[in-house]
Amino acid sequence: MEIMVRFIGELSIFLILINQYQSAEVPSVSSKLGTITGETKSVTFQGNKYQVDRYLGIPYAKPPTGDLRFQPPQPFGSFSETYNAVDFGASCPQPSYPTMPKENKTDENCLFLNIYVPRQKPDEPSGHAVMLYIHGGGLSIGSGVFYDGSVLSSVENVIVVTINYRLGLLGFLDIDNEKAPGNVGLLDQHLALQWVNENIGTFGGDKDRVTIFGQSAGSTCVAMQMMYPSNEGLFRGGITQSGALSIPGMYHENNINIAKFYARSLGCSFETKDEVLKCLKEASSETIIKVFVDATSSGDFESAASVGATPTIDGKFIRHNLGDLLKKAETETFEEIDFFRSVKLINGVSGDEGAMFLTMGGSAETLEEFEVTREQMNTQQIPGAVAIMYGNKPVPEVVQQLVISEYTDWVNPDDPKRLRQQVVDLFGDFFYNSPAIEMSRVHCNGSDVDSYVYNFLPKLDKPLIPLPKWVKHASHGDELGPVFGYSFDLRDLFNISEYTPPEWELDLSNRVMRYWTNFAKTGDPNKPNPGLSVVWPKYDVSSQSYIKFDREDSIGQYLYARPTEFWKKIVPAVIDATEHAQTVTEQFGKKEEQTCDNDGNCG
Template sequence: MNSWYLAILVIVFYEVGFCTAGEIPSVDTKLGTITGLRKTITFLGNDHTVDSYLGIPYAKPPVNERRFQKPEPREPFSEPYQANNFGAACLQFSWFEEITDSSEDCLFLNVYVPNSKPDESGGHAVMLFIHGGGFTLGTGNTYVGETLASVGNIIVITINYRLGLFGFLDLYDEDGPGNFGLWDQHLALQWVNENIAAFGGDNARVTLFGESAGSTAVVLQALYPGNKGLFRSAIAESGAITMPFTVPYNHIKPATYFAESMNCNVENKAEMFQCLQQAPAENVLKVIVDTITEDFSGGSVKVTLNPSVDGEFIKRRPADMYIEAKTEILEEVDFFRSITFMNGINAAEGAVFTIMHADPQNIDSFKVSREQMNNQVMPAAAALAFSFNRTVTDALKQLLLFEYTDWKNPDDPDRIRDQLVRFYSDVFFNVPAMELSRLHANGTNAGSYVYNFRADVGGHLYPTPSWARQTNHGDELGPVFGYNFRYNKILGISTYTPTEKELRLSNKVMTYWSNFAKTRNPNEPKTDSTGKVWPIYTTASQDYLIIDEEDSIGQFMYVRELEFWRKTLPMFFEAIDHKSTVSSSPSSKDGHCEKDGPCN
């Protein structure tokens, strides 16, 4: 993902030394000279100097005829580029994150460089982060990489990529083939590969990492053989490819909804594509805003577009790939197993979905009665779990209620709510994550690592109710980035001050992550800030690290849940969908069919 001109230039750069704080850092890349900003940050009482290069365009603006096309590399700068400010976020309606600077011209990246000697002569290890947001919202600008870069002594890069209709329109033909957002990410990796040496980076040591939909994107990139040589390791935080809605079956439906909302002809796909390509960006955004404002949950489904099976970047549906990989050699799985992989989930990820059933003005008081769970909540949750592709029959509902009931206290509203959190955690995060780690570990020599993040944190990245006592979706990101966020853009607060305990936790997590980037082993180089030795995950032992105030080792994480969702339920559906009936007539002798055979 990073590239360098000559190793000797990197060595000379670090032997000569660094500019003093306050000077303007500058690098000469293949695209031209780029200037940035230098600042000093303090973490756990230690000062670190870091150089930030913000808002670097890595592709031509994807507008006009380049809308709904693969991104094109940016041409060289005609004069020195001042990378002093974030570039615009990709066009979106921010449901809870305050993003006011979104634009269709949004393909920018940010580079954070520690002002210190690298751990190896070839240059700093590099980490490229892909933000989450359901492929619909978010920006790399939110995740400020200064602390992770300086404390971890690595280069950190955050990127924007096209979202929603602009990033994932797929009409299942040569017009609008989909996955433009994934191609954006791929081009950003190529940009790093060709230019990172100028920043002091080592393009032989690149790690891709992301959270939520960004984690899913990381996995999709790790399954695309065209990325060979662009990165050697990947970290997936709370996102996998078999999560519901990740690769939906129907992309025509949301595309048609947009087209109809803007009075396009939907009878002819070529005309529909042309109309969508020429529509003013503000008109597309207005459709999203109006639809979600009118009906948040139902509306968001109408205007959400995700990655699709395009035959090039994604060749088959994830569920099919898992089955085929058991008996066939698949190129994408081969590539996936060639990289070192870290995969993890938080203790109670499902809390982020559970609050959909609550009053948005009073999520802290949300409780669920047994009657509500039986007749309203579980049917709705089950429909979401199966992406609305399966009818939630009474038999299916009863089976799910049986599995997700605390039978010691079946009618306790708090326990019912906890079981709902468990349901969403299993469906969207736990089960997809564990089957992904099994896929990777089964046949790799590169190394697999798995974690479960359970530490108590404040400053949640997403709205979190007080009753969510375990770590919610996104809670690991504070420690990963050293609590360096644009909090005013997320939670509407000017800042968040982590406790001493949280800072120590963050130091440990950043050490694990930066170790992994440097050596492909979260334990090396060892430091006093790490806790237990993190074991390799294998399909036999299934060891994993529990990240907490005091770390510990666990085994066989969510094996029961994986068996239930991937074996028991399919057998149930098979029995329901293909029921066989035997019609028989009793014999005249005794009114019963013979024991060992059907009646004639």
């Protein structure tokens, strides 16, 4: 009897160990949607080893194909059998490019999400804080597969979620009726947030501590989700990296003319909306992408602009031009602004955002000797930038002269090397810096929640976009490596098989990840986890304090205050005054022609 008891006891211990081993190898969760199995991955960061459970390619919406093309997403529902989530789902249709990750495949059935769960005890009894990432790519390219959340999740003990959403024409077609209502890519993101709210608890997450973050166009999407009151309760914080609400050209009333361009390019009739929609619903996603690629590679600016489907003022997700709302928020009340201010915010930009526009003129090597003459600055660079702001209409001469004066180093106004930096400053201020600061000013003004601002400065050893050596600071996207703990596939990105970032960059990454995840856990980037050398101050309209990320972090004030004042107040005021003066001249400036009667009396 004693032997039998001993045998049963040993067998029980053996079975327990086997069960633990199997669960370690094949993580599994049982949810209301069904059973989902994943895989465990080991990662190393700064010499320390971590483990993370990955659940990849989970469908959160039905395939947006057939009758569901151009329509709002529908929840996927439950699984009829165990779902084996070990492979990334397809990315949404998009142009291919050399640095695409090898795992990336595209298909219209693409509404998947990926979940990274640390193998550590949660920091709170309610579960792990959750960070949902919205990728960038100009709303035309990108995928959740590009961003491995393993290091960020396991090192800092948070759940990371990455998502796919519909892109380009398939994500943003708006022909001004319910057959193609527009902004379905944004609604995909909203549905993914709902899925996380309803299901993340199964994975050990705390649905009341969700933070959304994104970069570039993904950052703008984060800001737009923060302006959508129907998201109330789905997240409590947002982190916007180099993308704001008032980026020029972001919103249109609809995309009918863009839809007609696609239909015409596909050889379809385009006289009526129904003809256009029939054409675009019957076309394959491959042919739609080909129209985009042909137009954007043609060298013709007008054709390239004709395929850029953007968010539209659809009356539902976006009821007003969100950039205009920021201006009106000083004196008027809007539901969108109230919701925006109810969510905590980290917002920032890189030191030389405008340097990315240099890549349109050549490679890093060819740009090393790039210089700009005074004439080129006055007749090409500045008129081109102002024309974008002015809707590609003729730009008043007084406005051009105002911008020329602002972007001239008057100590040495004709120095070609100084002028090329002015080009970088011009495009950085116009597209990124002043929109970002305007957004943070609105968020913190009259708000009871916390607002934080950063400037990411360091020139990295391997910048995301290769640039000439004379560019002194970080450019667009350079913070992504540190934010994700350098978890990218370097072979795909840089064509290198073995690379370790310098130790100072890994230290920087450690700090950035800590600030981001502290914010996700508590709403304060400075706590609960210490070990950070600089206390990140809150941003307010009086002190305008912010953190400067560099080899050594520090605190600054009044980040891009002058460019923000210039582009958001002075230039619009001059444009309005010029248009008003022109209207007055047209109405009252012309002398009436005199008429004379037969007696010679003229009047």
